[in-house]
Amino acid sequence: MKEIDISRAIINFHFKALLDNISTDVVIVGAGPSGLVAGGYLAEKGFKVTILEKRLSPGGGIWGGGMGFKYAAVQEEALHILKDFNINYQKDESGLFMVDSLELASGLIHGAIQKGANIFNLITVEDLVVRENRVAGVVINNTFALMEGFPIDPLTIEAKAVVDATGHEHDVVATLSRKNDIKLNTPTGKPLGERSLFAEPAEKGVVENTKEVYPGLFVCGMATAAVFGYYRMGPIFGGMLLSGEKLYNLLKDRLS
Ligand code: 48F
Numbered sequence: 001m002k003e004i005d006i007s008r009a010i011i012n013f014h015f016k017a018l019l020d021n022i023s024t025d026v027v028i029v030g031a032g033p034s035g036l037v038a039g040g041y042l043a044e045k046g047f048k049v050t051i052l053e054k055r056l057s058p059g060g061g062i063w064g065g066g067m068g069f070k071y072a073a074v075q076e077e078a079l080h081i082l083k084d085f086n087i088n089y090q091k092d093e094s095g096l097f098m099v100d101s102l103e104l105a106s107g108l109i110h111g112a113i114q115k116g117a118n119i120f121n122l123i124t125v126e127d128l129v130v131r132e133n134r135v136a137g138v139v140i141n142n143t144f145a146l147m148e149g150f151p152i153d154p155l156t157i158e159a160k161a162v163v164d165a166t167g168h169e170h171d172v173v174a175t176l177s178r179k180n181d182i183k184l185n186t187p188t189g190k191p192l193g194e195r196s197l198f199a200e201p202a203e204k205g206v207v208e209n210t211k212e213v214y215p216g217l218f219v220c221g222m223a224t225a226a227v228f229g230y231y232r233m234g235p236i237f238g239g240m241l242l243s244g245e246k247l248y249n250l251l252k253d254r255l256s
Contacts, residue, residue, distance in 0.1 A: 021050040021118050025255055027138050027159040028052070028117075029125045029172050032060025033237055034210075034221025035165030036108040036117075037081055037244025038251070043116030045252055050157060051117055054124040054143045059105035060167055061222075066235035072101045075203070078238035081245060085111035096236075104237065126154055128162065128176050128217070135162050135176070135216035161251055164219045165244075168194060170226035173213055184227070185213050192229030194222075202233035210246040220247040 026042055028035040031053035043049040057063070065071050073096045074082060074089060082089055082099065087107035089097040113119060124146050127139035137158040145152045164172035173184065173191055183189035202225065209224035219227050220243045233239060 017118060018120070021048070021120070021157065022155075023158045024048045024050040025159065026050065026161045026163060026251060027125075027157055028163040028165050029138065030054075030060060030165035030167060030221070030223075031058030031109070031112075031119055031121075032165060032167050032221055033062055033104070033108055033240040034206075034244040034247070035060075035163065036112045037085075037241050038163065038165070038220060038247040039117035039119075039244075040085065040108070040112035040115040041245065041248035042251055043112070043118075045248075047252070047255055049117040050159070051112065051119040052123045052125055052138070052140060052157075053119060053121045056121055058109050058119055058121060062101050062105040062108070062237070065101035070101045071098050072104055073097070073236045073238075074099055074241065075236070075238035078241040081241040082107075087111075099237070125172060126175070127179070128172065129156055129158070130176070130180060133182075133215060135214060138162055138172075160216075160255055162217050163247060163251075164213070164217065164223045164227075165221050167222040168226060168232075170219070170223040172217065173219060173223065173227050176214060176217065182214065185211070186228060191227045194226040195229060195231045197234055198231040199233045199236055202231035203236060203239035205230035206233070206239040206243045207246055210243045211250070218247060218250065220244060 025047040028039045028051045039049045039051045085107050089099045122143045124143045125138045129137035139154045141154040209228040210220045213219045
């Protein structure tokens with residue numbers, strides 16, 4: 001075994017995977033629960049799905065459960081999604097179902113990859129490709145380069161649909177709105193900003209507001225609250241999973 005063979009194999013595999021994804025059906029920005037569910041289902045249906053995650057570890061806000069205590073709550077309506085991803089749960093006396101957050105994060109990541117989604121970590125989406133009043137792709141850069149503020153120009157990925165699944169940050173929609181003189185599909189044409197915690201309406205709102213916010217750009221998960229002015233919900237994850245499933249249903253019809 002030669003050391004250089006290990007390096008050559010890694011470089012070959014990595015760049016083949018990246019080249020396979022520079023023109024794709026869907027780019028999902030952010031590998032949190034909503035993005036992983038949507039990506040897994042879309043890939044299973046046969047679409048080419050590229051999930052870009054800026055951090056080293058996909059999983060977003062799942063890992064820490066609530067305040068670092070490693071359980072997350074899920075409502076009955078979302079149990080079918082846990083089953084689809086082979087994730088275990090236990091019923092609590094409140095009627096909620098409790099999931100080990102480490103199993104939830106790793107199960108969604110593993111499930112999405114097994115269903116065929118391509119997840120790339122350490123890639124930050126820093127901007128969008130906007131062509132003739134339509135989002136046509138994403139502008140990507142190396143997370144470390146951006147952290148250091150190095151003046152390195154980015155690359156691009158072309159996609160039929162782009163999804164902002166960046167959670168509270170709603171980074172993609174915020175960038176689109178800030179840099180372009182455009183109107184989003186919101187009452188003011190701008191992101192409305194997230195409201196304080198109110199779990200029940202927040203859980204409904206995250207699913208209702210999973211939609212197209214600008215031609216070619218969709219929003220799911222916690223980013224919907226920031227874009228459409230809804231409440232946050234804390235460590236209950238059914239809405240996130242159902243938002244990912246709703247996005248899958250929207251996109252499978254749109255892309256077919
Ligand atoms: O926040 P996050 O987990 O997204 P989500 O699917 O789920 C929200 C819940 O975790 C939690 C909650 C539930 O009750 O309130 O917060 O809405 O994951 C978002 C991911 O997007 C990544 C970020 O690192 C995180 O892993 N991300 C954010 N901005 C970018 C990005 C970017 N510009 N490029 C790439 N990844």
